[in-house]
């Protein structure tokens with residue numbers, strides 16, 4: 001059967017009969033690989049270290065869903081601040097839009113967690129245990145025997161251990177490292193939710209990096225699907241210089257361009273495409289093919305860059321335009337999202353104080369007074385504990401009863417206190433209001449509610 005080569009009409013990772021075609025990516029070295037190794041080491045270190053870092057006595061990042069508390073580099077948020085997530089996410093989304101309009105899927109090749117973990121950990125371990133791409137291919141098609149069981153078994157064992165470890169680190173972004181450690185040393189029955197979380201995420205991570213791999217980028221990732229609308233002729237992508245490379249031909253051929261049709265750029269491609277077929281949605285901009293082809297060109301004593309980062313305009317006309325309308329538009333939308341988030345996040349009230357009327361009790365007529373029952377809900381949004389004090393401002397000639405006039409609340413702690421207002425029936429007039437001044441952490445808020453009673 002002739003060797004199957006990538007084309008534009010089918011996904012290389014799926015065979016004609018619908019079965020999975022495993023891609024055994026060949027090793028490659030070069031300048032972009034060296035840069036990626038440094039970036040990946042920094043990103044993995046950040047992922048592992050962040051849960052341990054504290055800012056102002058709180059975790060740098062903690063998404064405590066059960067308590068609906070969120071910490072982000074010294075800022076504290078509660079469920080009422082959830083709307084800010086919209087501006088944060090759209091800000092991040094438009095950042096990706098700007099980067100994509102300028103440099104294509106560079107995020108995917110250099111910084112996406114999927115690529116980083118797959119290439120820096122899982123594929124590296126696979127090479128170490130099973131050898132080069134050709135050896136891995138031979139092992140895959142070999143019948144099951146002791147050697148294959150040992151190699152595959154040890155790989156799957158390490159993969160499972162790493163997946164479990166990554167799932168525990170991920171969990172610490174939601175529970176904090178102390179609680180994760182507590183969950184690890186105690187039986188699962190004491191931490192069923194944490195145990196289930198780790199079980200599910202270990203399975204997902206293991207399945208993804210052991211089998212699913214590049215299909216996530218090609219078939220599932222929504223960011224990948226957007227590329228077609230984010231690119232234009234000036235977007236810098238990994239591009240094959242067909243003017244220089246074609247007509248491709250064997251090294252010995254006299255009537256050929258610079259491409260010797262060695263398929264080295266295809267062998268190193270983690271998504272199984274041939275970049276010589278043109279810019280494709282499956283390309284994650286990893287530059288493996290750039291380094292691979294540069295290596296070939298060096299051996300042929302030809303200038304490097306037959307495959308390089310360039311725009312279509314750059315390839316065809318030799319010039320690149322970075323500043324163009326779509327870049328300004330995405331940057332403007334990014335600026336709006338991030339500005340709204342920054343202003344709203346830093347301009348938030350440091351605490352919440354709300355007067356709530358007791359449900360079902362508008363007012364009660366007593367012998368000589370009108371009783372209005374309320375609760376006051378206090379919520380400390382400050383990153384540290386504070387004393388909340390309450391002072392009655394209105395009505396001055398009524399009896400306002402509070403169980404206590406000050407209360408200590410920890411960070412993101414809240415409390416509800418009953419408030420009873422008794423107004424002499426003779427002095428009650430419609431339109432009267434309860435007005436309280438709440439003070440905490442050097443800030444004050446005036447809160448009010450209408451007082452109800454019989455109409456005259």
Ligand code: SF4
Nearest residue numbers: 259260262263265293
């Ligand atoms: S690595 Fe370079 S020379 Fe070899 S097939 Fe790819 S483009 Fe052609």
Ligand code: SF4
Nearest residue numbers: 269283284286287289
């Ligand atoms: S075509 Fe090149 S840059 Fe694109 S995914 Fe394949 S190897 Fe990476």
